[in-house]
Amino acid sequence: MSxxxxxxxxxxxxxxxxxxxxxxxxxxPPVVAVVGRPNVGKSTLVNRILGRREAVVQDVxxxxxxxxxxxxxxxxxRFVVQDTGGWEPDAKGLQQLVAEQASVAMRTADAIIFVxxxxxxxTTADEAAARLLQRSGKPVFLAANKVDNERGExxxxxxxxxxxxxxxxxxxxxxxxxxxxxxxxxxxLPAVSELASxxxxxxxxxxxxxPNVGKSxxxxxxxxxxxxxxxxVAGTTVDPVDSLIELGGKTWRFVDTAGLRRKVGxxxxxxxxxxxxxxxxxxxxxxxxxxxxxxxxxxxQDLRILSMVIEAGRALVLxxxxxxxxxxxxxxxxxxxxxxxxxxxQWAPRVNISAMxxxxxxxxxxxxxxxxxxxxxxxxxxxxxxxFKEIVAATPPPVRGGKQSRILFATQATARPPTFVLFTxxxxxxxxxRFLERRLRETFGFEGSPIRINVRVxxxxxxxxxx
Numbered sequence: 012m013s014x015x016x017x018x019x020x021x022x023x024x025x026x027x028x029x030x031x032x033x034x035x036x037x038x039x040p041p042v043v044a045v046v047g048r049p050n051v052g053k054s055t056l057v058n059r060i061l062g063r064r065e066a067v068v069q070d071v072x073x074x075x076x077x078x079x080x081x082x083x084x085x086x087x088x089r090f091v092v093q094d095t096g097g098w099e100p101d102a103k104g105l106q107q108l109v110a111e112q113a114s115v116a117m118r119t120a121d122a123i124i125f126v127x128x129x130x131x132x133x134t135t136a137d138e139a140a141a142r143l144l145q146r147s148g149k150p151v152f153l154a155a156n157k158v159d160n161e162r163g164e165x166x167x168x169x170x171x172x173x174x175x176x177x178x179x180x181x182x183x184x185x186x187x188x189x190x191x192x193x194x195x196x197x198x199x200l201p202a203v204s205e206l207a208s209x210x211x212x213x214x215x216x217x218x219x220x221x222p223n224v225g226k227s228x229x230x231x232x233x234x235x236x237x238x239x240x241x242x243x244v245a246g247t248t249v250d251p252v253d254s255l256i257e258l259g260g261k262t263w264r265f266v267d268t269a270g271l272r273r274k275v276g277x278x279x280x281x282x283x284x285x286x287x288x289x290x291x292x293x294x295x296x297x298x299x300x301x302x303x304x305x306x307x308x309x310x311x312q313d314l315r316i317l318s319m320v321i322e323a324g325r326a327l328v329l330x331x332x333x334x335x336x337x338x339x340x341x342x343x344x345x346x347x348x349x350x351x352x353x354x355x356x357q358w359a360p361r362v363n364i365s366a367m368x369x370x371x372x373x374x375x376x377x378x379x380x381x382x383x384x385x386x387x388x389x390x391x392x393x394x395x396x397x398x399f400k401e402i403v404a405a406t407p408p409p410v411r412g413g414k415q416s417r418i419l420f421a422t423q424a425t426a427r428p429p430t431f432v433l434f435t436x437x438x439x440x441x442x443x444x445r446f447l448e449r450r451l452r453e454t455f456g457f458e459g460s461p462i463r464i465n466v467r468v469x470x471x472x473x474x475x476x477x478x
Contacts, residue, residue: 029434036089036465038425039324041200042080042119044093046144047126048136052156056126056183057081057094060193085193090200093120118266118295122150122199124192125175126183129155129166133173141173150199153178154192159185203425213255213264214383217292217325220302221312225332229302229366230265233258233375259376266295293319297427298326298383298459300375305331305363306341309348317356324428326386326460327359328378335365358452360459382459387426390455395421395431402450408443419469430463439466 045053061083083092125144127137144151155167158180167180179195181188218226234256254265293299299320303313320327337345349361360378364371390398399421408416416437424430431451433439439447444464451462 036424038202038430039204040082040089040091041121041202041204042091042093043083043122043124043196043200044095044120045124045126046095046140048128048134048140051126051128052183053126054094056124056154056156056181056189057092059183059186059189060085060092085197088197088200090121090197091204118291120149121201121204122152122196123147124152124154124196126154126156127170127173127178128157129163129170129178129180130157132166133170137173141175145174150196151175152192152196152199154183155180156183158182159187213262214379215264215266215295215297216379217266217296217299218302219289219292219299219316219320220332221304221310221316224302224304225366226302229300229330229332229364229372230254232366232369232372233265259373259380261376263379266292289316290319293323293325296325297386298328298379300328300330300379302330302332304333305345306333306336308344309352314352317353321355321461324461324463326379326382326428327356328375328382328459329353329356329359329361330375331361331363332366334363334370335368337363358458358460378459385457385460386428388429388455388457388460389426390423390429392422395423398451398454399433399447402447406446408437408439411438411440424465428461428463429457430465432465432467434467434469437468 045057047053061081079094080091081094083090123144125140127133133141153170153173153175155170155178158164158167159182164180167178170178179188179192181192183189218230220226234254256263256265301313301316301320303309317327331345360381362371362374362378364375366372399418403418408418414437416435416439418433418435420434422432424432433447444466448462448464451457
């Protein structure tokens with residue numbers, strides 16, 4: 012390499028093609044969401060796309076479960092297929108969740124497959140979802156499922172009425188027509204996920220947290236006190252609402268978290284609704300404010316929400332709300348809880364606020380900006396390799412099996428979140444990876460952003476031929 016890196020071992024092969032391949036693999040692949048009513052064959056189609064039985068297929072509609080994502084490959088293209096099962100069968104809940112799931116797909120997917128039962132025909136719920144999908148601006152593919160023979164194609168043709176273009180007659184069960192559908196879907200996909208490539212416009216902020224933590228109070232405080240709600244983006248009464256709020260001289264888009272405030276008709280479905288909306292808000296955002304009730308002990312639900320944010324790779328700000336209720340004893344307990352329970356997010360900026368009184372709410376803006384700056388950061392390859400060369404010289408990887416691994420070359424594959432690929436001569440222990448992550452943070456910042464380290468182990472030249 013000629014850019015100041017240290018790959019000078021003549022007995023190791025590492026070409027530009029392999030580096031490019033590693034960067035492509037580390038970049039977030041595009042997302043295809045599969046949406047539709049219960050029992051139309053979504054999970055069966057997902058399994059057909061994957062070529063293996065992964066998604067749970069049941070004849071009973073309304074099974075409570077989150078959206079699930081799977082890695083898929085078709086015609087050499089990597090993508091993520093997202094199964095959005097679990098709509099409840101009661102009329103009120105169904106209408107509401109049709110909108111929720113379709114809206115999540117609109118925001119977070121790069122293409123959408125809308126599955127309709129061609130035998131049953133278009134229902135009221137199908138028509139409601141179609142209206143939402145028409146406004147999404149994303150490629151939408153109408154899959155007319157359960158067309159097992161040519162006679163069923165007339166049923167599929169009737170679905171032109173949904174206004175989503177030509178229905179694709181398929182049989183998810185038998186595979187009929189699925190290949191043709193996938194060929195068209197693949198042609199519409201970008202090289203990497205739209206969110207990772209950046210869409211411009213106001214930065215997208217999600218406000219999430221367990222019930223009664225003060226989300227609505229904080230949103231109202233941010234919007235009302237600043238007198239700066241530009242407008243609300245909404246379609247029908249069941250659409251999620253995005254608020255455009257001016258803070259610190261910038262316009263921010265607070266993605267739908269209002270749904271978390273709505274009461275759900277059926278108590279049994281409450282946790283599912285809350286989970287769908289939390290996932291949706293996180294997936295649609297660039298930076299997430301996780302609200303935690305500072306006056307109460309940290310809960311498993313707090314930690315689960317934080318894990319969602321980290322897994323989604325979003326920038327993060329921790330806001331400890333209800334600080335006006337925290338006395339000296341509680342402050343001491345909270346410090347101990349943070350040290351014990353929040354080790355995984357020590358890198359996230361923390362702001363102690365009171366949405367009720369307005370205390371320190373203005374400090375959220377610089378925290379958001381800092382986290383997003385880190386999330387967007389790219390480190391030049393030459394500088395990155397110089398950094399790793401110095402780190403490894405001072406603290407080499409531990410010896411494993413009588414051999415010591417070497418880092419041959421490093422590159423940043425992508426930002427949002429910062430993702431690094433290390434080419435090594437051997438396995439790197441998890442503890443050493445955590446050490447490298449800490450040093451990366453100390454040197455380059457990354458305050459408020461998760462970072463990811465992918466390791467690719469290289470073999471010596473000729474190692475394969477000697478086997």
